[in-house]
Amino acid sequence: MSLQINLPGLALKNPIMPASGCFGFGREYGEVFDLNQLGAIIIKAATKEERYGNQTPRVAETSSGMLNAIGLQNPGVNNIIDNELPFLANYDVPIIANVAGSSVEEYIEVTKAFTRTSTVKAIELNISCPNVKEGGIQFGTDPELAAEVTRRVKEVSHVPVYVKLSPNVSNIGAMAKAVESAGADGLSMINTLTGMQINLSSKRPLLANKTGGLSGPAIKPVAIRMIYEVKQQVSIPIIGMGGIMTAEDVLEFLLAGANAVAIGTANFNNPFICPEIIGELPGVLTKYGFDSVEDAIGKGHEHGYTYLSRT
Amino acid sequence: MINKQMMTIVAKDDIAKDTIEMKLLGSVNLNSAEPGQFVHINVGNSTSNMLRRPISIADVNKDQQTITIIFKVIGSGTDQLRKCVIGDDLDVLVPCGKGYPIDNLPATRALLIGGGIGVPPLYYLAKQLHEKGVEVTSILGFQTKDNVFYHSEFEEFGSCHIVTDDGSYGFKGYVTDVLDNENIDFDYFFSCGPTGMLKAVSNKLEHKKGYISIEQRMGCGIGACYACVVPTNDQSGGFKKICKDGPVFRVNEVVL
Ligand SMILES: Cc1cc2nc3c(=O)[nH]c(=O)nc-3n(C[C@H](O)[C@H](O)[C@H](O)COP(=O)(O)OP(=O)(O)OC[C@H]3O[C@@H](n4cnc5c(N)ncnc54)[C@H](O)[C@@H]3O)c2cc1C
């Protein structure tokens, strides 16, 4: 069965890729399985300068998920280009670079640096990291700012730009439409939902950053609903993510309207989750009557593109 | 290299208050496991306990291909693990991290200092050092008598001082009190325990060569997620990942 999917800038062998921040720059997982099996790899967020990130504890477990507040720790875009991309270039897998920043200028600088390389096949514009105070997230919650940063980044990027949307908004459709009209080639959704956990014995928030981003199966219904809703309002492709643990989950995302999917938290539970899901996907597609990945995309909308009521 | 394997629980014993010793039989060769390394155990099903739990390797039996773990029940994950019975299979990543680099150390007299649930990794270390002909002295600290385990096991490898916070077993006080009171001769020390204890030990033994093992909440356990970082002590703004570069570090290598 064909698992192939073509998206702007990305010829994918299959629709499965590890999500940004959950796979580092591939080295560690490259020691446990052959990365060539992956559809693509989305690397960890890059900023212009090196960032240390937040204090620890940075992760906490929740019911059916986890909170993280890593704080965009990364060695800076130039170090990533010099020290990490050459390793990834050894694989026959498209690399998607996740770009973060606290100003439009920073997003532009980082994008420019990545698009000068031949390894990066697409940009994932991260306007949705909930874990840094000085920016990022305001671009993800205000449609005008989101459109502005998308437009400016598109001007300098030589590769397609996928904008990663934040679920921490009341009208996800408005965000999606704003970045589509600003020239986004695709969407990536969803990033984490802001949350908190308070430790009973210390009587304090468990994470040093107090708040963190909720990911894992706990957020899957939110992701499915948002993708379903956005699919009805835009025509650019969607990379879907949020709580995927199984090949059945992947099919659910495809039905909702995702063209490909990313897997984050599940890698921590099972480092082999991506290749395992790739192996199981054909069987699951067949079971539910599909001949290819392409065939299943958007099929959850059979009953017409009626708008969802927004409560 | 890290393997993901199903390991069968072949023995399980309560050895102290809320403290359980388990022997796990491997399906992939365990010979490379070093003292100080840990296993990352999936204690839930696919949706409960999403994050694996790091537990130190307390012993390795190369003939039987088993490893021993000793854990204290402190929350939902360790409680889940406690419920497992002999014959159950556990999904384990093994071996994780870097252990005590004893093969490259010219140690002749080692001092091991453990506190509470930091004691387990020191057992396999004591055993390995002893096999290499290194003289081993141990100081182990526990809260109370009910929490003490492995006293006689450590004594097999050399003298072992036990302290408890309330004096209900061994000496009353802290592990550092033993350092003050006994004149222990050693060239390298190795320590694992709560951060407060590690700080006190590092300060007291400031001019000695030693290694410490530290804990942090973990995500991936293999170095990819940056959950478990600790700043290095050299003012370079650098950092180490506890799961991959550690959990064992040279004393004063990282900020406690
Ligand atoms: C390298 C390493 C080796 C360890 N070796 C041992 C050992 O040999 N025996 C033993 O009993 N314990 C050991 N621990 C501590 C053990 O991992 C925690 O006690 C355990 O994860 C607690 O899980 P829980 O679900 O019962 O507790 P909860 O508090 O319910 O756990 C919630 C989350 O916090 C994390 N967490 C809680 N306490 C700690 C802690 N002290 N360190 C790291 N993460 C924590 C858990 O992993 C989990 O993600 C080790 C920790 C590390 C990092």
Ligand SMILES: Cc1cc2nc3c(=O)[nH]c(=O)nc-3n(C[C@H](O)[C@H](O)[C@H](O)COP(=O)(O)O)c2cc1C
């Ligand atoms: C530890 C961790 C780090 C993350 N870092 C990033 C990041 O750097 N950039 C980004 O766009 N998203 C980041 N995310 C969000 C994920 O890419 C993904 O959107 C989200 O976790 C939902 O997918 P999941 O439920 O499969 O994890 C991170 C998530 C986790 C758990």
Ligand code: FES
């Ligand atoms: S736990 Fe993921 S980097 Fe250490």
